[in-house]
Amino acid sequence: MNAQYRHSQPGYLMILIGVILLVVAAFVWVYGLQPLEIILGAIGIFLLAFGYKLTVEIKNGFLRFWFGLGIFWKKIAIEQIVYCEPFRGVFAGWGIRFVWNGWLYNVSGMKAVTVVLKSGKKIHIGTDEPVQLIEAINSVLHGQVGVESTQMWSEVKADYLKRVEQALSVARHPRSFEILADVGNHLDRRFTELEPRQQTWENFQRIITEMGPPSEYAELVNEDKKSGRLKLTKLEMSAIGVLLVVFGVSAYFYPQMPERIVTQWGFHGQPSSYMPKPVGMFGTPVIFAVLVIALIVIPRTASVSVNIEGFRRFYGGLLIVFSIVMLAVQYQIILWNLGIKTNPNVVGIISVSAIIVWMAFRFYRARRHN
Amino acid sequence: MNLENWQTQLRKGLLDIVVLNLLNRGPSHGYEMVQTMKRIDGLAIREGNIYPVLARLQTDGLVTSYSEPSTDGPPRKYFKLTEAGQKALEDMNKHWDQLISSLESIRKGTGL
Incomplete structure (x- = not known):
């Protein structure tokens, strides 16, 4: 079966850095300053082999993506996805990193798509066409039904989490991130418990009301706020x-x-x-x-x-x-x-x-x- | 006096001892604890409130957490009491009993 979606994003910066590292390695090697050139050369080759592009593919009910030559790849069953949304971090960056509360895979640019799994985990996939990728995932996930309510929920949830994050940033508790992740998982669980016909704006707002105002989070963690962070x-x-x-x-x-x-x-x-x-x-x-x-x-x-x-x-x-x-x-x-x-x-x-x-x-x- | 406000403050103040006592019955996850508290008169809290409390108790070393796969959704993050948590809970319960008996003696005028 042909892929329902396939797109490769070039990683020009990775290619540039890889080439620069190889040139520097060759230059250093002339002066015999090993092992520096071995390290630089190895990193350069690694970046060129795996960082030159990131390919995302949807085929046979699976979302698959891989770096460069494709030795390292990830495969996710579409049915394991709860929903997807544009990456809400400030900076997508490059490489494989832990951001927000999931792993980010990216070779270039500031854009990525966040995929939320039933397991509660999140994966952020770098892409230069997030809208097309979200539409492609949603069309397999929901057919043409439910896309609107899923997007509505993702906005309601993101708005609430943003307000909780702002409230917690005042308290600066070492486990603020865990609290955000737990609250996010709690909200995802509430969402998955709703029948499709219950996925309405009113019900989303009721869930948010039952969670309580964000200011209370800061109030409740305010004790010993710095002990864990500074230890x-x-x-x-x-x-x-x-x-x-x-x-x-x-x-x-x-x-x-x-x-x-x-x-x-x-x-x-x-x-x-x-x-x-x-x-x-x-x-x-x-x-x-x-x-x-x-x-x-x-x-x-x-x-x-x-x-x-x-x-x-x-x-x-x-x-x-x-x-x-x-x-x-x-x-x-x-x-x-x-x-x-x-x-x-x-x-x-x-x-x-x-x-x-x-x-x-x-x-x-x-x-x-x- | 705003009775509702006083009740809310009292409930928040009791959250630590309530959560520790719930965990004393066995490991539990945030969602379950919220549901249990909702069923108990006067203890219903806003669902999100449980997480900052659990985070603080964890930072204080009174509670630890672990994940377990769940058949009906994301893996459950379970919390359980540590030894320090057990000890703290004993002290807190003792203090609570004292407090209740002191309050009773004031109400009845026996200890004055």
């Missing part, structure tokens, strides 16, 4: 611990280091770049300290519409990768300059492995999520 997670404490150990070890060996120390190596393990002792010894830890602090501070300054817990899981993974790469780089710098000629390729292998494992994990989670 450090175990991962964050571990990353700070690793940083402190690296600073301590670097300070301990500092007096034994030569005035100019090797900080980069060529492909065959020969030194290719020297730096003054203070920069060489503390440059890497300082850069990583800035990154770790940024990753700890960013989630805490985010607005209520951002899923703090989801962010923490994402940044937690990055913190682990950063810590492993920093340990590997600093281990190489200290041992080599102490006269123990370790193989610098080990650092490259450890760093690339950590990044690949993390990216693979992200993709596994992204595919598994829904």
